[in-house]
Amino acid sequence: MSSFKLQCLCASLIIILYHSILTFSYITPLRAYSSSHLPLHLPSHFQLLHPHTHTRPPSPSRLRAAQDDYQFFDTTPLNVAGGPGGTGCVSFLREKGEPLKGPSGGSGANGGSVYLECDERLNTLSGVRQRIHVKGSKGENGKGKSRDGKKGRDVVIKVPPGTIVREGGKTARESVEKKVAGELKSHGDKMLVARGGRGGRGNKAFKSPKNKAPCIAERGGMGAQRWLNLELKLVGDVGVIGMPNAGKSTLLSRVTNAKPKIAEYAFTTIIPNLGVCDLEEGEGLVLCDIPGLIEGASDGLGMGHQFLRHVQRNKLLLHIVDGSSENPVENFQIINKELEKFDSLLASRPQVVVVNKIDLEEVRERSESVLEELRKIAGHSRVLPISAMKSENVKELMFRLKKFADAQPEVVLPEASPNVNLGTLNVEADSESFHIETDPSYPGQWRVVGEYIEGVAKMTHWEYPEAVERFGRIIFATGISDELEKLGAAEGDLIMIDTYDFDFSPAKTNPYIPQELLDQDELILARERGEKELRWGTGEMVEDEEGGGMDMVGDPRSPEAWVVDLSKEDGDDEDWDDAEELELLEDFGAFDRGEGGELGDGEYVFEEGDEVVTF
Ligand SMILES: Nc1nc2c(ncn2[C@@H]2O[C@H](COP(=O)(O)OP(=O)(O)OP(=O)(O)O)[C@@H](O)[C@H]2O)c(=O)[nH]1
Ligand SMILES: [Mg+2]
Missing domain, CATH: 1.20.5 (Single alpha-helices involved in coiled-coils or other helix-helix interfaces)
Incomplete structure (x- = not known):
């Protein structure tokens, strides 16, 4: 071959x-x-x-992917956080001959805030999608010599016109009733969505005739932090609706510069396309091509109702009927029923109806009767035959659409009425109001809940005794302590505010100083007095996290510790009386400051895996 x-x-x-x-x-x-x-x-x-x-x-997977794609495209979660405020400074000016010239600690600056700003050059949320977490920068700390910090940098996120902002849940996926915070409609609209934390005041700001040398400063406040849900409704003059495959995208591609995907299968269009049809006079006509609708769309079937939202803003609807389908008139009715079910306002929007694909022989043959029937059902005569593919009658259609659109009043949608103000939410307490929670199954424990007092607790610099005292005064001034007493709180009860725990002391001596601070002070004092700490041990080497070992009995690294060798107890650990032993040790001069644990087999098992308990 x-x-x-x-x-x-x-x-x-x-x-x-x-x-x-x-x-x-x-x-x-x-x-x-x-x-x-x-x-x-x-x-x-x-x-x-x-x-x-x-x-x-x-295919099912294609559909699923399409829905994901779409979701991503049109609505997006966004996590925003204001930067924390800078911390105030405690310092005193010292000059030659005047070692104490007065407080000079500058205040920390406010943290940067996060804003959304409407930019008419954008038409999708894709820019926002690329950055899920947005944070304002931290305010600078105050410094000595009365120098205040510099404000944290604000972040401005650009969004397209028609972006509706909703407050999201605590996490991105939490489904809560999302409260509308507002809508960015026209170029330049700006919305504060996360305020930066307040800067803490330095000691200079606390100077008063009574206290000329305050040794107190505040911590910077935390910025507001939240998830948002952004949603974009595309704006067009004419919403193009119809069953899948009717030829919606084909028409858009013929009359506008948009290049939507066209194919002979259903759900070719998976995201809405906007296109501008340039007509000889006046402004162009903006068409919005959305994915095909099917029966049940308003209940979420097919590409579903998400897309119907997009045509809510269109002045009129162009309803494309596929002339080659088995029953064009029935299809027309199905779509209208779906519109009605979704939103009666949308269903009442004026429609122009076209029967497409009249280039096909069998469509042309029956077009007269179909058109006649459609006119009857629609109750108007805006019903035309076209061939989107062959551009037959299309120019005529566009002119008529334009004329009709111009004659329509602007669509006034029910305003997305804001029900939260993100600018102030969770940042500045509106009032000093508080309430006290208690649970009868936990006697002696009280939780004080209130935006103001929780904010103050967060900003208190517990390291400065004066700041702690000030916190105590605020507790009295706000009436929290009176209320606690009225409810029956007694000396030594546990009071919880935000993440801080306090001992209740109605005698008002040194009230409300956090236990951890008292412990800290006491430990320092005890060390100064040369007192020892208590450590429990088994007499064996106990491995610590780094892999090192420690002989708990004769721990050479802790000469200041009392060491109790559990292995030398009477052998039966259950008989070992925790309380008695502690008493004994207290008699010895050890003092309690740590957390206890449980006794295990031959060794002391500590609650948090610690090998040491300090007394
Ligand atoms: N013969 C003929 N075919 C057409 C005409 N218009 C559209 N088609 C064809 O119909 C099929 C569907 O067209 P598309 O424009 O993708 O339809 P669609 O309504 O956007 O469909 P979905 O995006 O799936 O909702 C394609 O194969 C087109 O080539 C027409 O006027 N005549
Ligand atoms: Mg399409």
Whole structure:
């Protein structure tokens, strides 16, 4: 065989093989679809939309991906956080001959805030999607010589017109009733969504005639932090609606510069497309092509109701009926019913109806009767035959649409009425009001809840005794202590405010100093007095986290510790009386400051895996 013949044979073999693969790959998805793999509960007529064309329905995974894509595209969660405020400074000016010239600690600056700003050049939320977490920067700390800190940098996030802002839940996916915080409509609209924390005051700010040398400063406040949900409604003059495959995208591609995907299967369009149709006079006409609607769309079937939101703002609707479908008139009615179910306001929007694909012979043949019936059902005469593909009657349609759109009043949507103000929410307490929670099953424990007092607790610099005292005074001034007494709180009860625990002391001596601070002070004093700490041990080496060991009995690293060797107890640990032992040790001069644990087999097991308990 000549090499030419051999080449021809190879080529034809390849062609045959190629075709058989194509056919196979074509049949497979159809089979999958028509059996139990229906991606959605599609109405029966859906599959008959194109009896004469090769309708290849989307695979379930494609649909799922499309919905994800869409969600991503149009609504996006965003985590915003104001920067924390800078901490105030405690310092005193010392000059030659005047070692104590007065307090000079500057205040910390406010943290940077996060804003959203409307920018008309944008038409998607894609820019926002790329940054899920946005944070203002920290305010600078105050410094000596009365130097206040520099304010943290604000962050401004640009969003397109028509962005609705909702307060999200505590996490990105938490489904809470999302309160509307507002809408950014026109260029330049700005909204504060997370205020930066307040800067803590330095000791200079606390100077008063009574206290000329205050040794007190505040911590910077935390900035507000929250999840937002941004939602964009596309704005167009004409919303293009219709069943899948009706030719919506084809029309958009013929009359505008948009390049939507067009194909002979349903749900080709998975995200809305906007296109501007330039007409000879006046401004262009903005068309919004959305994914095809099917029966049940308002209940979330198909690409679902998400898309219907987009056409809510359009002045009028262009309803494209696929002339080649089995029952164009029924399809028309189904779509209208879905609109009605979704939103009656949307259903009452004026429509222009076109019967598409009249270039096809069988469509042309029955178009007159279909048009007549549609006019009757629609109750108006704005019903035209077109061929989007062949641009037949399309120019005429656009002019009529434009004229009709101009005559329509602007659509006034019910205002997205804000019910939260993110600018102030969780940052500045509106009032000093508080309430006290208690649970009878936990006697002697009280939680004080109030934005103001919790904010003060967060900003208190517990290291400065004067700051602690000031906190105590605020507790009295706000009436919290009176209220606690009225409710029956007694000396030594546990009072919880935010993350801080306090001992209640109605005798008002040194009240409300956090236990951890008291412990700290006492430990320092005890060390100064040369007192020892108590450590428990088993007499064996105990491995610490770094892999090092420690002989608990004779721990050379802790000469200041009392060491109790548990291995030398009477052998039965259960008999070992915790309280008695502690008393004994207290008699010895050890004092309690640590947390106890449980006794295990031959060794002391500590609650948090510590090998040491200090007394
Ligand atoms: N013969 C003919 N075919 C058309 C015409 N308009 C659209 N088509 C075809 O119909 C099929 C569907 O068109 P699309 O524009 O993707 O339909 P769609 O309404 O956007 O569909 P979805 O995006 O799935 O909702 C494509 O194969 C088009 O080529 C027309 O006027 N005549
Ligand atoms: Mg389309």
